[in-house]
Amino acid sequence: MPTPPVGQSLALAAGYVIVGFVGLVGLIIIWRIWQEKININMLISEPNGDASMSRLQLLIFTVVIAMSLFLVIIGGPHGPAFPATIPDQILTLLGISGTSYLVSKGIQFSDPAGLKKAVPALVVTPATFAQATPADTQVFTAAAANAAPGAPAPPLQWSLEAPALGSLTPLPPDRVRYNPPSGPVSAMEKTVTLRVTSPGFEDAVVKITLA
Amino acid sequence: MSYSLLIWLAKWEVILIVGGLAVTIALRFLTGGINLNHLLYGRRDGVPYFSPERVQLLLATLWIAFQYLLNAVHTVTGQMPTLPNGSLELLGLSNALYLGGKGWAAFQSVTTPKKEKT
Numbered sequence: 001m002p003t004p005p006v007g008q009s010l011a012l013a014a015g016y017v018i019v020g021f022v023g024l025v026g027l028i029i030i031w032r033i034w035q036e037k038i039n040i041n042m043l044i045s046e047p048n049g050d051a052s053m054s055r056l057q058l059l060i061f062t063v064v065i066a067m068s069l070f071l072v073i074i075g076g077p078h079g080p081a082f083p084a085t086i087p088d089q090i091l092t093l094l095g096i097s098g099t100s101y102l103v104s105k106g107i108q109f110s111d112p113a114g115l116k117k118a119v120p121a122l123v124v125t126p127a128t129f130a131q132a133t134p135a136d137t138q139v140f141t142a143a144a145a146n147a148a149p150g151a152p153a154p155p156l157q158w159s160l161e162a163p164a165l166g167s168l169t170p171l172p173p174d175r176v177r178y179n180p181p182s183g184p185v186s187a188m189e190k191t192v193t194l195r196v197t198s199p200g201f202e203d204a205v206v207k208i209t210l211a
Numbered sequence: 212m213s214y215s216l217l218i219w220l221a222k223w224e225v226i227l228i229v230g231g232l233a234v235t236i237a238l239r240f241l242t243g244g245i246n247l248n249h250l251l252y253g254r255r256d257g258v259p260y261f262s263p264e265r266v267q268l269l270l271a272t273l274w275i276a277f278q279y280l281l282n283a284v285h286t287v288t289g290q291m292p293t294l295p296n297g298s299l300e301l302l303g304l305s306n307a308l309y310l311g312g313k314g315w316a317a318f319q320s321v322t323t324p325k326k327e328k329t
Contacts, residue, residue: 043246049246053268075289077288097306
């Protein structure tokens with residue numbers, strides 16, 4: 001049996017080393033993502049915590065073209081082979097997507113509000129309430145925004161700011177009912193402020209306009 | 212130790228890594244492990260608003276990606292598949308609309324406070 005040339009053996013050995021190294025790195029990355037040691041929660045998010053369409057588009061095209069390239073390589077008519085050319089259309093597609101992402105970042109940097117880091121905050125719905133009749137009550141619901149994924153619901157503390165006209169009936173875990181004052185109120189005290197607080201979260205404030 | 216074994220190993224390695232990453236990301240999207248808050252919303256003066264230009268960009272992106280993947284599955288020539296006719300024009304227009312909407316919202320955010328001060 002003839003022995004292969006030294007160069008051929010070296011190429012084969014190098015191939016095994018590269019395949020082993022790339023495979024090991026890839027599997028470690030996937031394993032660490034599953035272990036939550038690599039956090040991909042903000043994979044397509046902006047600094048302010050909002051998800052970004054241009055990042056999502058770039059991600060989708062990257063994955064789709066990588067998978068297509070792989071399918072083409074393994075499905076070659078004469079065994080696995082890298083395609084001779086990459087069509088201009090594909091390069092243009094990635095170019096449009098990448099340029100859109102960069103322009104989008106430029107627009108975002110032009111607006112200081114788009115760069116503010118997202119902080120955990122409470123959000124109350126409805127955000128305002130105007131009584132139609134003096135006897136109207138209203139139920140408010142609080143939710144945590146920008147909280148860590150999987151974090152438990154924060155404990156809520158509801159209060160009325162001075163002059164604390166009316167009263168509150170807590171409806172755990174996340175709601176409260178506002179009961180208006182029984183007697184008449186002066187024209188100067190038609191606005192009541194409802195506040196909800198929780199440690200580690202920005203307060204939420206609701207303006208209630210009495211009838 | 213032969214080339215055929217090396218090719219077999221490389222093929223399954225790519226299937227595991229690319230497929231594993233794709234499945235991981237897809238699962239995280241479905242289970243809320245990747246933040247999708249306000250994906251279809253823009254911000255004007257820091258206040259979120261529903262943004263139709265983001266919806267059309269999402270639909271155009273998914274349509275083009277799906278069509279391309281379909282072409283890739285059916286290719287037998289060993290060449291990268293091409294995009295359906297008009298796809299690039301559609302993508303360019305869609306991105307221009309998205310950027311236009313985003314730019315307009317940013318312009319309004321930057322100019323509105325100045326008007327209030329004067």
